[in-house]
Amino acid sequence: MRVPRRPLALFAALFLYAGAVHARQAPAPPISPEAMEAFLLNAELSDIRGAGAGVTDSLRATASDGRLTHDVHIQAVDDRRSGIIVAGRAELNFRDSYNYNIAAYRLAVLLGMDSVPMSVRRAVRGVPAAVTWWVDDVAMTERERFEQSTLGPNPAVTAQQFYGMYVFDELIQNRDRNRGNALWTSDWKLWLIDHTRAFRPDVELTRPERLSRIGRDLLEGLRQLTPEALDAAMDGVLDRPLRSAVIQRRDLLVQHFDERIARLGEAAVVIDP
Numbered sequence: 001m002r003v004p005r006r007p008l009a010l011f012a013a014l015f016l017y018a019g020a021v022h023a024r025q026a027p028a029p030p031i032s033p034e035a036m037e038a039f040l041l042n043a044e045l046s047d048i049r050g051a052g053a054g055v056t057d058s059l060r061a062t063a064s065d066g067r068l069t070h071d072v073h074i075q076a077v078d079d080r081r082s083g084i085i086v087a088g089r090a091e092l093n094f095r096d097s098y099n100y101n102i103a104a105y106r107l108a109v110l111l112g113m114d115s116v117p118m119s120v121r122r123a124v125r126g127v128p129a130a131v132t133w134w135v136d137d138v139a140m141t142e143r144e145r146f147e148q149s150t151l152g153p154n155p156a157v158t159a160q161q162f163y164g165m166y167v168f169d170e171l172i173q174n175r176d177r178n179r180g181n182a183l184w185t186s187d188w189k190l191w192l193i194d195h196t197r198a199f200r201p202d203v204e205l206t207r208p209e210r211l212s213r214i215g216r217d218l219l220e221g222l223r224q225l226t227p228e229a230l231d232a233a234m235d236g237v238l239d240r241p242l243r244s245a246v247i248q249r250r251d252l253l254v255q256h257f258d259e260r261i262a263r264l265g266e267a268a269v270v271i272d273p
Contacts, residue, residue: 071134098130104195111221139186143179152188161190173200
């Protein structure tokens with residue numbers, strides 16, 4: 001199921017990268033979303049090896065279509081458990097799925113975000129998997145940034161990217177955003193990777209105290225997200241009850257920020273580009 005072309009067009013002029021673990025690879029030349037999708041779906045995979053981090057036995061591979069060569073990240077985990085402890089709380093009917101990497105990317109596109117790497121479904125060694133473009137030019141993980149106590153050359157822009165991450169993680173109910181699955185490239189862009197444990201069924205804001213500000217474009221993207229658009233983008237990768245939970249959490253997020261705007265004023269809450 002391809003993401004509707006209208007949201008994909010938002011990325012047409014951008015360099016798109018994709019997720020894995022902390023590593024440095026020379027940036028690839030500019031590539032359109034359509035060309036990137038075709039590459040991820042069809043390029044020949046070689047030198048398949050361990051990705052070097054994480055707990056889901058993810059892999060790294062070199063992909064080539066004869067013109068372009070670039071590494072990709074492969075996750076095939078699809079684990080279901082009756083109960084598990086996640087981030088210090090018990091969760092029933094737990095699922096850890098490669099499909100959620102694909103869902104996170106498609107949802108980010110619908111919202112106009114360009115911080116989640118492109119991910120597609122394809123079979124690797126006969127097993128369905130999420131194949132994701134490897135993040136280029138990674139300078140550090142969020143863990144390393146935190147340890148260095150740096151906010152980069154423009155702390156305000158760095159902070160704005162954190163605000164976006166907090167909103168996105170609430171929307172997808174991501175309880176697994178550790179400091180190893182957020183990456184900073186050398187241009188101080190934050191990339192959000194590894195969402196296999198996101199998209200929980202709970203309808204709540206888990207950490208509303210972090211939701212102090214939001215970018216205007218992201219707030220507008222939330223307002224415009226419709227169940228119909230979500231259904232079209234998520235068919236085959238996200239069950240209908242989980243799609244419904246996304247819309248309900250969207251409503252909670254919009255309500256949260258509308259209340260803050262009414263109380264504090266728009267300038268104190270909404271960040272213009």
